[in-house]
Amino acid sequence: MAVQVNEAKEQSNIRFVTSGGITWMDIEDPTPKDIEFLRGHYPFHPLDLDDCLSRIQLPKVDDYEEYVFLILHFPVFRQEVRQTVASQVSVFLGSNYLVTLHQKELRPVGEFFQQSEASEEVRQDNMTRGTGYLLYRIVDRLVDYWFPMLTNLLERMDLVEDKVFDETVEMGAAVALLRRDLIKQRRISWPMRDIAQTLGLKLQRFTAEDMTVYFGDIVDHINKIWHTLDELREVIEVYKDTDYTLGTERVNAVLRVLTVIFTVLLPFMVTSGIYGMNVVLPGGLVEGSLWTFSAVMALSLLSTGVMLYYFRRKRWI
Secondary structure, eight states: OHHHHHHHTTSTTEEEEEETTEEEEEEESOOHHHHHHHHHHSOOOHHHHHHHHOSSOOOEEEEOSSOEEEEEEEEEEETTTTEEEEEEEEEEEOSSEEEEEEOTTOHHHHHHHHHHHHOHHHHHHHTTTOHHHHHHHHHHHHHHHHHHHHHHHHHHHHHHHHHHTOTTSOOHHHHHHHHHHHHHHHHHHHHHHHHHHHHHHHTGGGOSSOHHHHHHHHHHHHHHHHHHHHHHHHHHHHHHHHHHHHHHHHHHHHHHHHHHHHHHTHHHHHHHHHHTSSSOOTTSTTTOOHHHHHHHHHHHHHHHHHHHHHHHHTTOO
């Protein structure tokens, strides 16, 4: 391991910390060069190494004789595009080493590594109890990192709730953005429930601690996240339906007004259409009079008044 550590110093993305006979090697933003280093110094399956650079892998746990390989997904909110995306963590866990590969945007892993690197007390508390326990501490921090994003989602839901019933505000876009983030988080949390339940048994051989208890706590946290997301899904569906209903009502109100305007003007349009024909008619320009024009207008106004009275009785206006 000493030779491997010395060579790892030459890799710009590879960091390591050692305590209690256990080495934690962390690789941020892994490159093909980093994968080649692991390929040459560890007994990792080539397909597992290829999965570390893939962006489309599903969360999974592969159990080998010498190590366990995991792919986990956790949500990250990217401010530049204002949406939640899944960020992958690849883990190789053996009896005396732990290798983590992830993007820099997953800050809990990098922050925990820096704390372990700087503090002997942190190393003693987390690294001397086995690689299985060390992985639990990493996963626990990543799950805890999820809750602030869930809180942010709840706050955005509250803002939408305050405005969705305001008929002067168009909330379709805001509701659609919330649904997109909600779907992303549900898609990430669903496979994590099953994986967390199996990790306690899979990692038991790498530590003297009872890992089922620790990962059972993580399962409880993930279940809480899942149930919260499930409740939010029902609420946002109500918001979507409400926004659609209110929008339809606004459109119907406009159409109702336009229909009334068109209807009350219909007698005038009929009269003007008749007298606009290129033929001689009673009351026309050839043999008509002001009294005839007044009678025609009075008849049109009377027809309009009767229509308005009828619409009012029917409560259409």
